[in-house]
Amino acid sequence: MSSDSHSDLKLVTAAMLVIGDEILSGRTQDKNVSFVATALGEIGIQLREVRIIPDVEQEIVDAINHFRKKYDYVFTSGGIGPTHDDITADSVAAAFGVGIDHHPEAMEILTRHYETSGIEFNDARKRMARIPDGADLIENPVSKAPGFRLENVFVMAGVPSILQAMMAGVLPLLSGGARMISRTIGVPLAEGKVAQDLGLLQDKYPEVSIGSYPYFRQGEVGTNLVLRSIHGDKLDAAFSDLRVILDGLGVTGTETT
Amino acid sequence: MSSDSHSDLKLVTAAMLVIGDEILSGRTQDKNVSFVATALGEIGIQLREVRIIPDVEQEIVDAINHFRKKYDYVFTSGGIGPTHDDITADSVAAAFGVGIDHHPEAMEILTRHYETSGIEFNDARKRMARIPDGADLIENPVSKAPGFRLENVFVMAGVPSILQAMMAGVLPLLSGGARMISRTIGVPLAEGKVAQDLGLLQDKYPEVSIGSYPYFRQGEVGTNLVLRSIHGDKLDAAFSDLRVILDGLGVTGTETT
Structure with a gap:
């Protein structure tokens, strides 16, 4: 196949x-x-x-x-x-x-x-x-x-x-092609805190698009980290690495769909 | 001046x-x-x-x-x-x-x-x-x-x-220029009913932009008619003409801001 x-x-x-x-x-x-x-x-x-x-x-x-x-x-x-x-x-x-x-x-x-x-x-x-x-x-x-x-x-x-x-x-x-799969995790961090690690993660996984979207809700600062790829295995590997990075920063985050 | x-x-x-x-x-x-x-x-x-x-x-x-x-x-x-x-x-x-x-x-x-x-x-x-x-x-x-x-x-x-x-x-x-003024009237008509008259109105007032935006709410059909111009006098004249057109079609409409 x-x-x-x-x-x-x-x-x-x-x-x-x-x-x-x-x-x-x-x-x-x-x-x-x-x-x-x-x-x-x-x-x-x-x-x-x-x-x-x-x-x-x-x-x-x-x-x-x-x-x-x-x-x-x-x-x-x-x-x-x-x-x-x-x-x-x-x-x-x-x-x-x-x-x-x-x-x-x-x-x-x-x-x-x-x-x-x-x-x-x-x-x-x-x-x-x-x-x-x-x-x-x-x-x-x-x-x-x-x-x-x-x-x-x-x-x-x-x-x-x-x-x-x-x-x-x-x-x-329409004839669709590769489906973009995404995984999102919300973290109670300003994006500047995780930005450098994200850059390194992006370099490690060029086939995964890593986006960072800050939010400000009722005075609370947080960031949604969105990983997208057409390669499911690479996406999951990058996401696992991201979990380790967040652990190192002392937060777990919440995965959302 | x-x-x-x-x-x-x-x-x-x-x-x-x-x-x-x-x-x-x-x-x-x-x-x-x-x-x-x-x-x-x-x-x-x-x-x-x-x-x-x-x-x-x-x-x-x-x-x-x-x-x-x-x-x-x-x-x-x-x-x-x-x-x-x-x-x-x-x-x-x-x-x-x-x-x-x-x-x-x-x-x-x-x-x-x-x-x-x-x-x-x-x-x-x-x-x-x-x-x-x-x-x-x-x-x-x-x-x-x-x-x-x-x-x-x-x-x-x-x-x-x-x-x-x-x-x-x-x-x-910023240095603003001519302000676009608009007047909007909502009518309980399908836009096809008023379309021909609107076209003639547009021809009569080339300096007024006449837009027609149909809506479908809870099975009800209606149209918002939006007149826009930088010339207040032309806008008002076109709007008066539109009122006459709507009268002729048996509706009054509701002006909104």
Whole structure:
């Protein structure tokens, strides 16, 4: 099974593009990044970069074209509704240099949806059926207007409940690679106390990423130490060493998941 | 006072660089973007782009150099602690092509802090005094280790309470421009119902940015309509027109702040 175990350790990367003035104005707190990051992580895809940009076509085109060449997968959120500021589909078409038109299947889905609901399927709503040529639809179980996939770019809604429902349909289409495993220990120490030992530990285990995240809660200082690796054996070995280091500093710490 | 009112309408822009594997892994929900966006907005600086990138020097260098040329101000969060993964200061020095060393004033602040606390000022903690040549310190009232400013780049901590305290010291150093004013109205309508009228309204008021944000709460569909402009008179005129449009659709909506 050497070929299997080899493919298990392939790194698969992703980037996310958050499109929306409302995040940049501070009006809305983004919730999609952590959701997508976690969902991808669970199937062995590492989110490596996020950009949050305004509803400006050239910005979207540039980011899409940068991301789709650099990373295995690209996910976008926002800008696929019926209003004038929903320009993501047109921008993605422009990035790929393909046409865009009302997609027959999307038109069918929306026609049926609005007929059933007794709501007028007006021109603005028909905009939501505009899909770049060659793209496949992503199902929207919440409000029907679909997202789409063009090559390695997955275009989804910005409303968190819709994005989450779309991701459920997207995840089975992705080929995950090596899963990043992590172990976390919280210690009642300022990170400066353990920093030097952590640096040496990092040098000893180059295949384990060692992160240190201080916190200040009700006047109490502490640090979460997070070890991450695609190599379970190396992760466990580094974690054992870390336990010994903490023992030497007189603390045990609490492992959390 | 024509020169004053002219300068009042100058657009001042900013970008933010969030440095940290813990956001990209989904482990930590970022809270700094919305805080910085709101704080900047209040003094007339528009946050135009955010990137979230890992603790990788070349990525930080590239983003800093792209941002500092494109935007008036750049703000970074994360990576200025005492551990091996805290590489922001070195990366900013590399981006500017300047040296980096233990800064006398930073050393003094930290020496005094650790003496008072009875905590060892070890080599790892001395790393936090490493500041690029030519930079000014940003005070850290929470845990003392300073941030710094180099030209238009402001480097701050990633821990939200520290970043917020640092921003309090940074804001008076910034020259804000035209303040973006916004008016928001929530309506119990799907956005597709009002989309066409909004598009026409947007065409009529090119200096007002009209955003439409649908929500789905407990099965109820609604839309927040957000009008933003640096021109108060145009904003109010567009908002009056919007009221008329909503009247025509048989809803009044609720203005929120």
